[in-house]
Amino acid sequence: MDKQVLTTARERMHGFCRVCPVCDGRACRGEVPGMGGTGTGSAFMENLQALGRIKINMRTIHSVHAPDTGIKLLNRSLNMPILISPLGGVHYNMTRDLNEKEYIAAMVGGAAHAGTLGGTGDGEVPEIFEAAIDTLKSYPSRGIPFIKPWEDAQLSQRIAQLQSIGSEICGMDIDAAGLITLKELGQPVYPKTPTEIRKIISRSKMQFILKGIMTPDEARIAVDAGASAIVVSNHGGRVLDHTPGTAEVLPGIVEAVNSSIPVLVDGGIRSGADVFKMLALGATAVMIGRPMAIAAIGGGAEAVSTKLRALQAELEQVMIMTGASDLSSINPAHIRM
Ligand SMILES: Cc1cc2nc3c(=O)[nH]c(=O)nc-3n(C[C@H](O)[C@H](O)[C@H](O)COP(=O)(O)O)c2cc1C
Numbered sequence: 001m002d003k004q005v006l007t008t009a010r011e012r013m014h015g016f017c018r019v020c021p022v023c024d025g026r027a028c029r030g031e032v033p034g035m036g037g038t039g040t041g042s043a044f045m046e047n048l049q050a051l052g053r054i055k056i057n058m059r060t061i062h063s064v065h066a067p068d069t070g071i072k073l074l075n076r077s078l079n080m081p082i083l084i085s086p087l088g089g090v091h092y093n094m095t096r097d098l099n100e101k102e103y104i105a106a107m108v109g110g111a112a113h114a115g116t117l118g119g120t121g122d123g124e125v126p127e128i129f130e131a132a133i134d135t136l137k138s139y140p141s142r143g144i145p146f147i148k149p150w151e152d153a154q155l156s157q158r159i160a161q162l163q164s165i166g167s168e169i170c171g172m173d174i175d176a177a178g179l180i181t182l183k184e185l186g187q188p189v190y191p192k193t194p195t196e197i198r199k200i201i202s203r204s205k206m207q208f209i210l211k212g213i214m215t216p217d218e219a220r221i222a223v224d225a226g227a228s229a230i231v232v233s234n235h236g237g238r239v240l241d242h243t244p245g246t247a248e249v250l251p252g253i254v255e256a257v258n259s260s261i262p263v264l265v266d267g268g269i270r271s272g273a274d275v276f277k278m279l280a281l282g283a284t285a286v287m288i289g290r291p292m293a294i295a296a297i298g299g300g301a302e303a304v305s306t307k308l309r310a311l312q313a314e315l316e317q318v319m320i321m322t323g324a325s326d327l328s329s330i331n332p333a334h335i336r337m
Helices: 003-012 042-052 100-113 126-138 152-164 174-178 180-184 194-204 216-224 246-257 272-280 290-322
Strands: 071-073 076-078 082-084 118-120 143-147 169-173 207-213 229-232 263-266 285-288
Touching: 003 290, 042 246, 042 272, 082 100, 082 118, 082 290, 100 118, 100 126, 100 290, 118 126, 126 143, 126 152, 143 152, 143 207, 152 194, 169 174, 174 207, 194 207, 194 216, 207 216, 216 229, 216 246, 229 246, 246 263, 246 272, 272 285, 272 290, 285 290
Parallel strands: 082 285, 118 143, 143 169, 169 207, 207 229, 229 263, 263 285
Antiparallel strands: 071 076
16 A cells, blocks of 8 residues: 555554554554454454465466456446445544545445445444435445444335435345444344345345355354345454454355345455455455555555555466456365465
């Protein structure tokens, strides 16, 4: 990332994020609120370590020199299989120098300019979801709003707000049941039963994404409940200490889903090589969180789209060096566990 963007982000995120050379969860362990992982920070760090254990098989005797990173996902054509994870709570977790609206407009606007999608978050204060609604009006087909697993009345209100702006898509981070930031502010959220999830999805009448799946059995429950996609995620290590890395659980979940719906994944993805590894493990596409927030805070929408394009270029280079002409040709034989 551009040095000036990093310097500005470091200044603005003072006290929340050190903008380390590698965003790996060491310096910020235990900092929730903040940008860290909960407790010892091991779940955040393990996301990177699980990816680090996977190696890529180099192959250069083939005809691939202009690989195609395009993908059709959730009825949208994207330039790359790289989306932005929803990260909310700017004043609570990131910086006092930007407000929620400026920040989320940079995230989703940057994603739109790079030809992909940006998630929006939800949380402790109403401004987070209000900013999301505002931004989605400007970029109707480029944002994915994620709502928290609130109790019934608040959940219905959120879904109605999304329906009123014509949103065709909605996500829910069911793993937010573990968020201490919500608990601290007297807004606890709880796990949902399969029956509750089925009802929420059918009531929403939108393409519904369940985020925070870490086991094959819950992936099957999500499919049976009518989810349009899942995100394999441990919330960047923020909700439960000592979970495995997402790269470790991904293959079992992909097998359980058996190609019935797209499987997205996030957690510790920092380079085009990491994107490639997740695709080789069976993911349809990936999401990236903290590095994108750092770009948005340090350099606005332009820095976000520049960062996304750089990741796309890295992915293309790995595809050339492995002989993968398009995303569908990336498979487990490209990697070594
Ligand atoms: C400060 C912060 C706020 C977050 N807010 C949300 C949120 O509102 N909704 C959500 O689904 N996930 C939220 N997440 C989790 C991210 O969507 C994502 O799962 C995680 O950051 C991915 O890991 P990475 O940051 O290592 O790429 C948040 C994460 C952070 C660090």
